[in-house]
Amino acid sequence: MKLEQKLTQRLQPLLTQKLKQALNLLILPKLELREAIEQELAENPILEVLEEETGETKEEEGTQELLEWLERYSPSDQPRRPPDEEYPSYENTLKEEMDLRGFLRWQVAVSDFEGEERLIAEWIIGEIDENGYLVSSVEEISSTCGYAVEDVERVLKKVQRLEPDGVGARDLKECLLIQYEAEGIEDPTVKAIILEYLDLLMKNDLRAISKALNVPLDEVKRAVERIKKYDPKPGRNYGKEEAIYVVPDVYVVKGENGLEVYLNDEDLPELRLNRYYVDLYLDGRVDAKTKRYIKNKIREAEWFIRCIRQRQKTLHAVAKSIVNFQKDFFEKGVKYLRPLTLKDVAREVGIHESTVSRVTHNKFMSTEQGLFEMKFFFSKGLESEDGQLSTSLVMDLIRQIVEGEDRRRPLTDDEIASILRERHKIRIARRTVAKYREALNIGSSRERRVEV
Incomplete structure (x- = not known):
């Protein structure tokens, strides 16, 4: 085997592992990023937290080689808020409810979803209604999130x-079939009834099913009893629990020179290489095994610091681009939200669309208009049979629909989307309705319900 091939085979797993770490750090919101930094500090002795300057001179810090190592990891040059300015109050911080979607997101976080799978899962979960059904087609989700239909x-x-079994189904048949398969007990009669004879089951015409399947009536009755145990609305039992507060990753404030963008890195530790170990590595008296160990740890620490730096730089650049595109929104209000795609931001910043998707995933932006998930600002725009529609017009229609609803039975986001499609010929997804409703400070259907 040639030397080039051997080197390629040895380097490829290393490069893959490094790339995976970089992508994972890009996705993490602030609180999880801090946990990742603390874990890396615990596992790599070469890493240490950069303390405040002590006034030591360069001569006192050691050899020139050591200085070169340390200076490479000086504090980040990303814009920071002046020390005398206060951060926005958390009093109006957005509350994320642990409802069905919250429960699904938690499961995705602790399951074997990786990289892009997590991002796609987030889009899918956003299109699941309160009963647990997927209300948008995979083609619509693919078009919105930018991933291939096959991947979705x-x-x-x-x-x-x-969990719950049956969640994410597109219709009743698929919902029942998912629950049947989750039990792991094969029964041809049960499966056949679900796939072919739900219409007869709804009429309770068991004799017709028995005749069609050519099986005894008792077997059909037994199969039906099993099907009756399945939940046709698997998401309905997941109510709201205690709210958790979301910490913003980005602040947008009006300054002397217009809108200014700051990262919320107030309590994120600055990292550098441990001087003692770097000095030990440069010492010619250290044995080869120890030197190899320190060298590997230095490389790991160097890469980790570089990934953190790149994450912060990318997040700031993307946030700044969003603010540039949505300037009227930040200065005039939610009615002026304009269509914006991942591709628009990617083109302006000079990065790939998937990078924009990752760095905005599950991150929040604090503004004078309120706290918004960064994905809130992305929308391809809405169309009716007559052409493009303005955001303000659609939001006004949503407000009118809600104002005219029966408060004893408020409309869900899915029902509002259906009304917009049927009455106004506006093609709109449930997720977009929820986005506009929240921007109008209109509560969910549960929050709007008036008990009589």
Whole structure:
């Protein structure tokens, strides 16, 4: 085997592992990033937290080689808020409820979803209604999130294996079939009834099913008893629990020179290489085994610091681009939200669309208009049969629909989307309705319900 081939085979797993770490750090919101940094500090003795300057001179810090190592990891040059400015109050911080979607997101976080699968799963979960059904087609989700239909379909199958059984189904047949398969007990009669004879089952015409399947009536009755145990609305039992507070990753404030963007890195530790170990590595008296160990740890620490730096730089650049595109929104209000795609931001920043998707995943932006998930600002725009529609017009329609609803039975986001499609010929997804409703400070259907 040639030397080039051997080197390629040895380097490829290392490069893959490094790339995976970089992508994972890009996805993490602030609180999880801090946990990742603390874990790396515990596992790698070469890493240490950069303390405040002590006034030591360069001569006192050691050899020139050591200085070169340390200076490479000086504090980040990303814009920071002046020390005399206060951060926005958390009093109006967005509350994320642990409802069905929250429960599904938690399962995705602790399951074997990786990289892009997590991002696609997030889009899929956003299109699951309160009963647990997927209300948008995989083609619509693919068009919105930018991933291939095949990838969305594959991740949907994984989402459908989460709890509660039957979640993520597109219709009743698929919902019951998922629950049947989750039990892991084969029964041709049960499966056949679900796939072919639900219409007869709804009419309770068991004799017709028996005749069609050519099986005894008692066997059909037994199969039906099993099917009756399945939940046709698997998401309905997941109510809201205690709210958790979301910490913003980015602040947008009006300054003397217009809108300014700051990262919320107030309590994120600055990292550098441990001087003692670097000095030990440069010492010619250290044995080869120890030197190899320190060298590997230095490389790991160097890469980790570089990934953190790149994450912060990318997040700031993307946030700044969003603010540039949505300037009217930040200065005038939610009615001025304009269509914006991942591709628009990617083109301006000079990175790939998937990188924009990752760095905005599950991250929040604090603004004078309120706290918004960064994905809130992305929308391809809405169309009716007559052409493009303005955001403000659609939001006004949503407000009118809610104002005219029966408060004893408020409309869900899915029902509002249906009304917009049927009455106004506006093609709109449930996720977009929820986005606009929240921007209008209109509560969910449960929050709007008036008990009589």
